[in-house]
Amino acid sequence: MARRALSAVVAVAALCTTTGLGPATALPPPTVPLRLIAFGDLHGNLLPPEGPRSEVVRSDGESVPAGGAAYLAAYVRQLRGQAEHSVLYSVGDTWGSSPLESAMFHDEPTIELLNDLDLTAAALGNHEFDNGYTEVRRLRDGGCHPEQGCRYSDSFRGADFPFLGANVTNVDGTPAALPFSINYIDGIPVGVIGVLPRNTPEYIRADAIEGLQFGDEIEAVDRTADILDALGVRALVLLYKGDLRAGEGADKCSTDGNATHVATNVSPKVDVIVTSDGESHFNCSYPDALGNPRTVLQGASHGRIISVADLSIDRKSRDVLRDHTVAFNQVITHDIEPDPQTRQFVDRAVGESSDVAGRPVGRITDHLVREPSHSGESPLGNLVADAQLAAAEPFGAQIALTNPGGIRADLTYTGDGTVTFGQTYAVQPFGNRVQVLELTGAQIDAVLEQQFQEEVSGRPLERILAPSHTLRYTLDRLAPRGERIRDISIAGTPLIPETTYSVAVNGFLADGGDGFSVFSEAQRRTGAGHELDALNAYLSDRAPVKPPATDRIDLH
Structure with a gap:
């Protein structure tokens, strides 16, 4: 900080210094151009x-x-x-x-x-x-x-x-x-x-x-x-x-x-x-x-x-x-x-990182993109949620949810569909850990309702979380806020508000990021590894991986 602060002090001090032009100095033009x-x-x-x-x-x-x-x-x-x-x-x-x-x-x-x-x-x-x-x-x-x-x-x-x-x-x-x-x-x-x-x-x-x-x-x-x-x-x-x-x-x-x-x-x-x-x-x-x-x-x-x-x-x-x-x-x-x-x-820079970036981690059968469907789901988002669920199931996770903002690139199908570490790193570069949270059914419902927020200016803002294959529900965008989610089921069984469930999310969401404050109210959290490791393991264990359907959220 000292070097930067010093430069600022010098700049401010210079403002207080004036210099005069000698009689032989040519007059400057009336304006100064700046690009x-x-x-x-x-x-x-x-x-x-x-x-x-x-x-x-x-x-x-x-x-x-x-x-x-x-x-x-x-x-x-x-x-x-x-x-x-x-x-x-x-x-x-x-x-x-x-x-x-x-x-x-x-x-x-x-x-x-x-x-x-x-x-x-x-x-x-x-x-x-x-x-x-x-x-x-x-x-x-x-x-x-x-x-x-x-x-x-x-x-x-x-x-x-x-x-x-x-x-x-x-x-x-x-x-x-x-x-x-x-x-x-x-x-x-x-x-x-x-x-x-x-x-x-x-x-x-x-x-x-x-x-x-x-x-x-x-x-x-x-x-x-x-x-x-x-x-x-x-x-x-x-x-x-x-x-x-x-x-x-x-x-x-x-x-x-x-x-x-x-x-x-x-x-x-x-x-x-x-x-x-x-x-x-x-x-x-x-x-x-x-x-x-x-x-x-x-x-x-x-x-x-x-x-x-x-x-x-x-x-x-x-x-x-x-x-x-x-x-x-x-x-x-x-x-x-x-x-x-x-x-x-x-x-x-590319050459010095190429050995790590080019390491194969799995294979896919087609492009996996972040572009949302009408429901707000995306093929890549759903796959990431499934990968985090698979990594967290040994820790008791029943469902997984992930935020689209945490997915930074598509997985593009080329050649024989091989996916490299450099590609998956571009998808999930944050180093987030997967956390397993204990939430009641009522809290899960509240989290899903928090997908509909407002900006500081009051403008509506929608953030649809990518759900794992074990979570399904109906979404009605025309219903009043707080009443847009219904018919929630986990592994085919209707959600019970009083029952406690285990939910896998990344650490950013677990701390209440993106406005999902209910996650931070979890009764307990358990670490389940890193999200990038979860994605790589999923692509490796299930190769070749097909893009999942975007049918986990029904639209009313």
Whole structure:
């Protein structure tokens, strides 16, 4: 923390220093141009993503391959080379739930990639905390992993860029991350603020963020913007790790949701907002709290689309001239020459992880996808639930439930259907343990009713848990909340509210993650190994595995 804090102190101190121009000095132009480049949800993807995320639709309607660090680097260097001044930001989930070529080395390759790209600042997201706050600080400050040492290089120097989280504090209220960063563009200070949604703890294992608090994001932005304004910083950018859901129509600009509320209500001192979450990408304009238009951008995850905003900063007022902003989203296509230095870097990471990644673990007969059916089930989700049930049955488990958000990739059928460790790791990269919980029938019913929630803004939110083959029930989406689940049966026998059952879930759900608080009320929990081991064992023991049907939830 000391190195990052020192840089912030130096930046603030510099704001208080003024220099005069001598009589022979030419007058500067009235505006300073600045190109802002940003990406989000990179998730340590050094290679182009596979499966449904391998392609994106360009503005001309053509679907093209996209992503990959070597192509990302080529576009970033090209875009920066076209501009007199530029900044490069990452908007959360820069690493975490990463593919094996980054995760195997504790995401140090991703940090080194961003150092090489001269990243200006990174806003924290929920996945940066997957392995705990101590690991966040190690990746920031450097040093070898405390248990496994430096596996990728002889040493690890840490990030050359600040981690931002204005609403992340310790329990005593002290900052757990820098709230802002300042850069000077031709002598003009430009500030950037990073925040996460206030409900971020719902998406992180409780033990990973013990001792941390996530405050109201709007209050944190307003407070930080006021501080920067008082220091003379007028040009402000906000990096918000939240989902600005796409709306209908060509512009895809949403009119509701949590992030839209943030985009229209945070301090009018903020000139540009870049968000990051979900699969939508857009270039929108929203009125700020004073009614003035403000650009809001979002690219696409896994390095497939990056956002660009060309800003003009008035040299006298030091503020952004918003009506001069030109913004667009750039698809990271493969019709550009990949950056050779980055390609060599990626090849090394892939090569050093290839023995582990290429180890066969089983076989499948067809694609196993996460795409939900009308019931909300998916073939891969149901298979993962079955795998966790199989692993937990020796510990008494009767049913299993898993959250779709814990399944991060599809299993693609290729060749003879062999599945490798690298593929299954991409499906379940979190290292969660399987827990067997003792819950009453009434609590199981309550858990299933918790699949229907609300966002902070009041917008309905549906999270259908993948059920094992031993659990069946009827779902009526038109019924009032709290009455949408009925006819629950376990192994063909109707659920009895007073009876105690054993339910297998991952550790994230067991702690009440994703809003399923009833799981945390379990009478007892028993460990049943790791979820990735359960999946690998299931694919090995039952090879070749067929995609299970999505018929466990009946729709009324």
